[in-house]
Amino acid sequence: MDKDKIFCLPIFILMASVTFMAISTELVPSGILPELMDGLDISEASSGNLVGFYAIASAVFGIPLISSTVEFSRKKLLLVLLIGFSLSNLLVGLASSYVFALIGRIVGGICAGVLWPMIAAYGMKLTDEKHKGLAVTVIMSGTTLGMSLGIPLFTYIGTRISWRAEFFGIALAIATIAVACFFMLPDVSGVKKEKSNSPLTLIKNRGVLLTMFLTAIASITNYGIYTYITNLITSINYNRGIGFAQILFGFGSILSVIIAGKVIDKNMRYLTVFMFTCSFLSFTIFSFWSNISILCHTAFFLWGIGFGALVALFQTAVARQVPSNASAVATSLQSATFNFTIMLTSSFSGAILAKWSMTLLLEIMVMLLIVGILVSFNSKKALA
CATH class of the missing domain: 1.20.1250.20 (MFS general substrate transporter like domains)
Known part of the structure; x- marks a missing residue:
């Protein structure tokens, strides 16, 4: 891998699917706030906190967790994060109370705080110098497609079927992507903390x-x-x-x-x-x-x-x-x-x-x- 790094598009498309699901996980409550209010018997402000606390957890935990995991295998760390995202959505889908749903969202926010910076660095390790920017662009295109296609799709499921089905569907999709990453992504070792x-x-x-x-x-x-x-x-x-x-x-x-x-x-x-x-x-x-x-x-x-x-x-x-x-x-x-x-x-x-x-x-x-x-x-x- 070190000697003959090439730009392997299928690998980066798979990684783009990760960012697609990550941005969908982050923003999906915004489209179904009335359903969440009814389903969990909460106020509009509390339903908005399901987005806000996610962002707070992401911002607060991102730097210390990235710094403390720099020595970890990039592939194994990504798999752990995907499991965390899937669990986050599963917890919200199963939530019988607002506190339970909030815990699920905080778990997702913590995973997001680590994922966004690490997946870009991971992708740059998988290609040569002249294609590093292209690699990050393809990987992060998942966020653009997630906002323009993913959020409307999942919102449709949440409003037409049920908000719980929406979160279960996202959890299943992320678990499927995790399996694909396990078999398809090459491993990259971490770096020494110094x-x-x-x-x-x-x-x-x-x-x-x-x-x-x-x-x-x-x-x-x-x-x-x-x-x-x-x-x-x-x-x-x-x-x-x-x-x-x-x-x-x-x-x-x-x-x-x-x-x-x-x-x-x-x-x-x-x-x-x-x-x-x-x-x-x-x-x-x-x-x-x-x-x-x-x-x-x-x-x-x-x-x-x-x-x-x-x-x-x-x-x-x-x-x-x-x-x-x-x-x-x-x-x-x-x-x-x-x-x-x-x-x-x-x-x-x-x-x-x-x-x-x-x-x-x-x-x-x-x-x-x-x-x-x-x-x-x-x-x-x-x-x-």
């Missing part, structure tokens, strides 16, 4: 800090609006509705992954500028020309392009700033930044909308994206 791959050392790396800063801007701007996409649709009087908007967004996200796959290993800096610019143009249209329907259609599509490959982009970028034995820990720092800023942004955006308006929120995000564009354009070394 000072060079400790979080305290990496946090002093300027390239890592820059990537974390750009990650924060990307997650604040995109998730700050996407979390309240229903409010956006209402604010701009989008007459085609949220379903059509999500379809356009989904097509843009898929195109984003395709573009990233072709460019990410050749010119990451221009790709970053391009993605930030797409989101900038989208939010500018929503802010000033929302009365023109064709421009709004274009804006949702552009937003998808600016959003779709973000995870792959910044996980590849942060891994390039450190030695190979530190890539998993470095991506855990990037992933934790992503999760923490999403949590903070949801509260910040909600406060802006409660006191002011979606227009003001969009204008704030436009200004942040300008900062992201300028910083990315001038980061010739870090985003080479």
Whole structure:
């Protein structure tokens, strides 16, 4: 494997199925909150916590667990995480009380905190230097497809059949993927834990800090609006509705992954500028020309392009700033930044909308994206 690493597409597609199910596990309660409220006899706020506590567990446990498992076999660790994800969904599906369901969600969040950074580092170990970015892009395309296809599919099952059947189905699908990974994925040994791959050392790396800063801007701007996409649709009087908007967004996200796959290993800096610019143009249209329907259609599509490959982009970028034995820990720092800023942004955006308006929120995000564009354009070394 070390001598003749090649880009084996079936392996990375299998790993993409892992991220597909991981993002589905993370977000699936959002589409069935009324069913969860009725089934568990809980309030709307409590049902929302089934998403929030998952994110908190992911953010809090990610860095320490990645750091403490760097010496573990990558394949065995992935299998343990898949079993954890399957168990998480099974627990929620069987839950007879809110506490039981919350425990299941926290288990899933802990697994997610380890999975997102480790699977990118694992994938980069399975190919040669010139295809590392492409490998991460294919692996993380599962998140894009999960948001655009997986969530609607599982939500359909949850609303038309039952929410318990939805979680059981996800648990079974993940268990099946785990079996396929056991037989198909090559093993990669962990790395020795040392000072060079400790979080305290990496946090002093300027390239890592820059990537974390750009990650924060990307997650604040995109998730700050996407979390309240229903409010956006209402604010701009989008007459085609949220379903059509999500379809356009989904097509843009898929195109984003395709573009990233072709460019990410050749010119990451221009790709970053391009993605930030797409989101900038989208939010500018929503802010000033929302009365023109064709421009709004274009804006949702552009937003998808600016959003779709973000995870792959910044996980590849942060891994390039450190030695190979530190890539998993470095991506855990990037992933934790992503999760923490999403949590903070949801509260910040909600406060802006409660006191002011979606227009003001969009204008704030436009200004942040300008900062992201300028910083990315001038980061010739870090985003080479």
